[in-house]
Amino acid sequence: MNDLSGIEFRHLRYFAAVAEAGTVTEAARRLHITQPSLSQQIRALERRVAAPLFHRGPVGMSLTAAGQALLDGANRALGELHAAMTSARGAALPARIGVCHGLSQEVLAAAEGLVTRDRPLHLGYHAVDSHDQADRLRIGRLDFGILRGPVDETGLTTRVLADQPLGAVVGRAHPLADRTSVTWAELDGQRLLWFPESAASGYASTVLAQLAVHGWTPRTTPGDHDHSSHTLFRHALLGDDTVIALRPAAAVADDPALTWLPLSSDPPRERLLLAAPTATIWSRLLA
Template sequence: MELRTLRYFVAVAEELHFGRAAARLHMSQPPLSRAIKQLEADVGAVLLVRSATGVTLTAAGAALLDEARALLDQAERARVRVAGAATLTVGILGDSADPGATRLADAYREKHPDVEVRVRDTDLTDPTCGLRAGAVDVALTRGPFDATGLTVHELRADPVGAVLRADDPLAGRANLALADLAGRRWFRFPDGTDPAWQAYWHGGEPREGPVVRAVQECLQAVLWNGTVGLMPLGHRPPDGLAVVPVTDLAPSPVVVAWKRETPLVRSFAALATAAYQTTGGRRTS
């Protein structure tokens, strides 16, 4: 029995009318009738009783209907599973123009040309990019964050600096310490954001200032309000802003993270390790 023939049978059994079933299947009635007759011959039993008023199921037909529905459901689940095996959803936080990300995209496409990569660009309130919620298969992100239940592999570590208005008195300094920023208003993340993530990007202290959720919001908060904050040194600020290295804060790790390892995720992590080679702790160009 072919799945196509079983679909035909289920349509007739549910509609109890060959004409309506043919319309539902977007086919003409004669080939549908021939397919059902061939199915009856294959199973050696009458499945449907035809009459002028419609169709009724025989006992054999009712039994086959249950089995056919189960088989078709199983076939659909298999189709979805196979399609999913050829799809990888990647969560990306931060700079998607990072040369490491570009090299990784090129390498992954070369090795897995038949895999559809779906990219989920996430904001700064979830450094895991939706891993815990199952929204992505793997995340290309930054730490630190709560890694409970996740596998996290560091790819590179970027020094960070304070982002300031270009006319800020501190903007001309060669470097800064966190103490130099004491008493300043900072852009900050919403309550409920990962505590480890907040603590790092807030310089280890509670901060007061505008709440932000995206990189552009951080930069605009500095430009419009004169607030301060932190950003990786490898990121070039827009006109009107400056980034000054902060010497007493550990570098920000660029990481690949995942919750459930699959062959596609494992390959992604291996290729990411090669793509994100570091030189002196800074991003390579």
């Protein structure tokens, strides 16, 4: 606690305001205090932290590495304090939940059921790639995340929402559409409708590595980044009979124009996780 002596809530609020505004002048205007007073408070905070928090330039201020670390921690602390105060009043907590692309309604309902099991929440959904979700959870910019594993789980508490085998998805006119299952050999020469690997790098590399083990190193065809747009997904498959996708069966169960074919042996799997920052009010809701 000695590290926190002399640091008050207003210091963190002032610091965050300057970081957001980019200048002391603008931050002081927003805070309704004088510029000299705000400058004094920021310098006092830097002395207490024993590190410069801002690069001061002729047209503005930007965070140093130390400043960014403090801002991330302050955001987490302020978010947790706000949640605790709301919880103490017995009111429904607002909660930000990240959602990766291509989720089914069943998965969303399962996640909502888990996080609201013990108390009501006002959930706000945000479309965020799996990789970015993990980072935003750790710095307090999301309260929950629904993401594809594997991800770096450092600082996160996770629950498995779904763990399903992937199968080949093709249009009804595709040469493989009349099969009851498909072998790895039959996939040779097929192009794979894929997504930018940066969206879920752990999942992408795991699946592609397993395909290579089975002798299939497909040429990938970029798909719609936002695969929640099922219309664009099906359009890509119906417009080319040399392209397949890999999805769980539930992803296309209600689309009569598409066929889902199980892989005959050792299919890759899609593992969806519900995550929250460890040691927070949010992770306790996942316990």
